[in-house]
Amino acid sequence: xxxxxxxxxxxxxxxxxxxxxxxxxxxxxxxxxxxxxxxxxxxxxxxxxxxxxxxxxxxxxxxxxxxxxxxxxxxxxxxxxxxxxxxxxxxxxxxxxxxxxxxxxxxxxxxxxxxxxxxxxxxxxxxxxxxxxxxxxxxxxxxxxxxxxxxxxxxxxxxxxxxxxxxxxxxxxxxxxxxxxxxxxxxxxxxxxxxxxxxxxxxxxxxxxxxxxxxxxxxxxxxxxxxxxxxxxxxxxxxxxxxxxxxxxxxxxxxxxxxxxxxxxxxxxxxxxxxxxxxxxxxxxxxxxxxxxxxxxxxxxxxxxxxxxxxxxxxxxxx
Ligand code: MTE
Numbered sequence: 001x002x003x004x005x006x007x008x009x010x011x012x013x014x015x016x017x018x019x020x021x022x023x024x025x026x027x028x029x030x031x032x033x034x035x036x037x038x039x040x041x042x043x044x045x046x047x048x049x050x051x052x053x054x055x056x057x058x059x060x061x062x063x064x065x066x067x068x069x070x071x072x073x074x075x076x077x078x079x080x081x082x083x084x085x086x087x088x089x090x091x092x093x094x095x096x097x098x099x100x101x102x103x104x105x106x107x108x109x110x111x112x113x114x115x116x117x118x119x120x121x122x123x124x125x126x127x128x129x130x131x132x133x134x135x136x137x138x139x140x141x142x143x144x145x146x147x148x149x150x151x152x153x154x155x156x157x158x159x160x161x162x163x164x165x166x167x168x169x170x171x172x173x174x175x176x177x178x179x180x181x182x183x184x185x186x187x188x189x190x191x192x193x194x195x196x197x198x199x200x201x202x203x204x205x206x207x208x209x210x211x212x213x214x215x216x217x218x219x220x221x222x223x224x225x226x227x228x229x230x231x232x233x234x235x236x237x238x239x240x241x242x243x244x245x246x247x248x249x250x251x252x253x254x255x256x257x258x259x260x261x262x263x264x265x266x267x268x269x270x271x272x273x274x275x276x277x278x279x280x281x282x283x284x285x286x287x288x289x290x291x292x293x294x295x296x297x298x299x300x301x302x303x304x305x306x307x308x309x310x311x312x313x314x315x316x317x318x319x
Pocket of ligand 1: 075135138172232233236
């Protein structure tokens, strides 16, 4: 994974949101946010802004951290999304015209229910919840992100995986026309990731569709991306088009690219260094250029929820 010098870091700001959509309107809101053209006023009460349409009926969660979230600007301009370039500011510049409607998600493999679903139908059965989570990138920077998402456990259960389903594999869209990074061999495209079924059904795992109460911006993985906060950020795959229930451990992009550096598990662990740098501390984006690096927490501070999943696993070997 490339390491870039930090670009300009902006002070944190917490935005209060005012214009909300009902959950039923999410679909229409997303259709606007995902498109390039927008006719002002077309949706009556909905007032889309530069930041994308607001969502409503978003529940709160006891799993949220009370640490201050990073600013909208930090979260949406300092990104890793190699399909749109390897620079931290490439995704927000290059993903603006990315079409996230129509969007189809295919579910296949060892489950009673499989098939292809329009994004709207896929998320409709599930409650939207705000989850304010720490995000720790393997490159040793971190943020706090107020995601809006649906419970991955609920999604997994709804497809009724069979006893053969030991893992859940995820795939990003493959579209080199829209995604300029896919015309270069930085990674084996499409980006793929995976979790054990126990990890996928842990209460912390979500599929995010929003940030700061608004439709998720393209550069953050629109229209739907995984968020597993106790793992390094590269596990949280963006712009998902396929979810597969598998018997065998699925291949994962960074592990294919550099197996000595990036394992399947990728649990945040300050005791296991990356071969090329220490993982003991992290740089909080937005903290200011003079701020000390802060200590990295095992499982990114989510040990209470997830440590039991790894009690029989040698975390040095299964990094
Ligand atoms: N998903 C895809 N498809 N492509 C990527 O390059 N980068 C990963 C992850 N998901 C990536 C991806 C990495 S390394 C990180 S740290 C997070 O996305 C960053 O998420 P953010 O840009 O929303 O902060």
